Amino acid sequence: MTVVRSASGTRIDCDACGEHTASTTWSAEDLRSRASFVVHEGRDWCPDCWGARDQHDGDRPVERPALPPD
16 A cells, blocks of 8 residues: 655555546545545555456456565
8 A cells, every 4th residue: 555645645556557636625535536546455456457457358367467575
């Protein structure tokens, strides 16, 4: 989970691709909700990576973004 809080605001980075969202006024929870970021198993996912994670092409899963090493 990558959340940066500072005097200038809050930024959340997708742990799969690095896409980010930021706000000078919203809390991390509000920012996630408004930007459609998902927290799952301690990792933040942008809408594209979260959607790709569970898509399937017939019986074959669509390749999803690799998780960064711990």
